[in-house]
Amino acid sequence: MGDDLDTRIRAAAMTWLRQRCTPEDPVVHRDELLGFHFEGRQFSLIDNQLGIRKPRGMTAALSILTTYTSDGARAPYEDEVGVDGLLRYKFQGNPSHYTNVGLLRAHELGVPLIWFFGVRQSLYLPSFPVWIVGIEESSSQVVVALDEAQRHLPLDGPVSLIERRYSETISRVRLHQPVFRQRVIQAYDTSCAMCRLRHRSLLDAAHIIPDREFRGVPAVSNGMALCKIHHTAFDQNILGIRPDFTIEVRADILQEIDGPMLKHGLQEMNNLPLVLPRRRADKPDRDLVEERYERFRAAG
Structure with a gap:
């Protein structure tokens, strides 16, 4: 029953986001994410206070969120990319916190998540589906793949220059460039x-x-x-x-x-x-x- 609920919620959330986030209006407001409805009841797609959303009744985390911060001239992604070109996401405080356990379960089960990137206060650009493909406990973080190709890159050994460049290209095209574009367009009031x-x-x-x-x-x-x-x-x-x-x-x-x-x-x-x-x-x-x-x- 729990696995079935998990599957239905993920499918419903991603279907709604595909319909809601069009090329003309690709960002979604925080209130919309908190007020999402599933099977007749309100079901938030993000946590009201935490960066990881692990709803009660689901087997694994549903979404992760990166809060908007003014970046000035600093590169906002420089500390989030590993030597393999894959992105990282930090645990929420104590590794045994239920939200972090939800990320571990998402990795074990191979289920897709949604990544919400802040482009302005209370405005987010969703990227989905993404997958947790590795756990780095010593750094209190997980490894995130943005597409099927990245899911199959090796994590337990040396990565070739070609594989790294390929992975970096995916991260740039799928996430960095769209986030940069929306942050700039929002700053200039479209x-x-x-x-x-x-x-x-x-x-x-x-x-x-x-x-x-x-x-x-x-x-x-x-x-x-x-x-x-x-x-x-x-x-x-x-x-x-x-x-x-x-x-x-x-x-x-x-x-x-x-x-x-x-x-x-x-x-x-x-x-x-x-x-x-x-x-x-x-x-x-x-x-x-x-x-x-x-x-x-x-x-x-």
């Missing part, structure tokens, strides 16, 4: 920082310093919410951002004659102020902006 376009599906989280570089950390202060055309123009050094957060269009582009998109979408951006987040911690790092602006000038 609006392009240049043209103020508010269609979420047409917005990107542009890196000031590219993420392939050491200083290109996945932090909001290294990002800007830009529509797709202005993101591409920024990456191609058609547009630049001065250290005083003013938009500058490359001189040769200003001289071109073309259709209305060039005129209104690019040329008229010249000398306009960038629309910045309200919170100081979310604003672009001025040093990174200045570094990127020097590259823009060199390209011009």
Whole structure:
């Protein structure tokens, strides 16, 4: 009976999340997660106080949660990835706490969980299904796989360079990039920082310093919410951002004659102020902006 309940709850929760979290609105509010209903009664998908949700009557943990914190210029994932490229999740206090026991049971049974990542206060981006594939008691943490391929990577021996890079790519594409994107878009109130376009599906989280570089950390202060055309123009050094957060269009582009998109979408951006987040911690790092602006000038 318990196993059947466990299976039904997991299936119902993930089905609801697939329907609720669309490309246009992929994040879910805390109140929605606490107020989820299952078979006619309220059944919270997250714990009201703890990071691990192990409901009474279920055989294993249902979800894990990472709380939102302002990250400034620090990489928020640097202490969560092992040498194998897989992500880690810390136990909740005492290893014998019932929530941690729930994680151990999830590992033993191989059942899928939901991982809720905070992108703003009380707003979460869900990632599912995920699996607990290893226990590291000495570090008080579990190893989390984000897809079926990661579930079968070796944990008890050396990991090849190819396997590590493959695993890191999965973690970046499945979790780090989506979380970074939503944190940046939320910080900019779902609006392009240049043209103020508010269609979420047409917005990107542009890196000031590219993420392939050491200083290109996945932090909001290294990002800007830009529509797709202005993101591409920024990456191609058609547009630049001065250290005083003013938009500058490359001189040769200003001289071109073309259709209305060039005129209104690019040329008229010249000398306009960038629309910045309200919170100081979310604003672009001025040093990174200045570094990127020097590259823009060199390209011009």
